[in-house]
Amino acid sequence: MDAVYTKPGYLFRRMQQIAVSIFVEECREFDLTPVQYAALVAIQNHPGIDATRLSAVIAFDRSTLGSVIERLESKGHVERKPSAEDKRVKLLYLTRPGAALLRNIMPAVDRAQARMLAPLKATDRKMLMTLLSQLVDLNNEVSRVPLRAEDALEHLGKAG
Amino acid sequence: MDAVYTKPGYLFRRMQQIAVSIFVEECREFDLTPVQYAALVAIQNHPGIDATRLSAVIAFDRSTLGSVIERLESKGHVERKPSAEDKRVKLLYLTRPGAALLRNIMPAVDRAQARMLAPLKATDRKMLMTLLSQLVDLNNEVSRVPLRAEDALEHLGKAG
């Protein structure tokens, strides 16, 4: 009867649910969701990236990313500029307020990340993160949008 | 630069993304999402449960659950019957085809659950599930809809 509650599928869903809840709570005053935060960080790390590459860098669906960027743009955190070389793409940049927001939200994000693991002992926290990192990495190709961190470097001419 | 990829928030989101992807892939022929599956199992275990209690049993948002049940009903897997005692509630039951579906989908679900953890060694799988179970349990009150498995027994007059 209790079998469901010990299965990985249930635990992963529930943990994600809790993690989002904590993030939103800690970052309420900044009005930023986990996804929006991840996108902002990636744009900061790769200024001038385009939407398709961004989706690979943060392992996001491209279809979803469009509306995420739209919201970030309407809040004034991000700018979209047409590329000179390729008329199809729009390059993404943080605005000055967007960069400031990212600096200011940092403590709240750190608090959120810490709270997610807070109930565990330090050694258990480390163990869990290690195992999850391995599992996510080894399962990378499974989802529709596998993580491709190296893609982000291409637009800087550092492709491998 | 790679800091994000080692943070719990990222790993939980990514793992959930991968888990859903695997589930949908393995269960494609049955046209059932993880959420719909969880709801069906809970209704099977607690025939005559109402939507509000169901949401507590599977740790789901009540608002979301409405449309989930609607879809299950339109597929013919679930029946909603008005309660005689309380005119507000609608009691949930599996249909015969719904129960059959649940029997038939079982191997696919088991395959999915196994695949999620497949890349890890057996001892690591066990360790990960143990740690995650603890963490989810200890963080239970955080999210909007904490798990209340005991709620499911009330409608059978077994409340504590």
Next chain:
DNA sequence: TATTTATTGACAGTATACTGTCAATTAGTT
């Protein structure tokens, strides 16, 4: 160079998830 193929962003459609509100109804209190 002309044709095919691939990429990019946009969009339509479905399915979770959440916040918040509402009316109908029930339960608890005075």
Next chain:
DNA sequence: AACTAATTGACAGTATACTGTCAATAAATA
């Protein structure tokens, strides 16, 4: 019994996520 609280299901609104399609454009190839 009358009033108040709480519960229930429904709904409106926002934000992920996914599948799949499309036109514009670019790249590869015949």
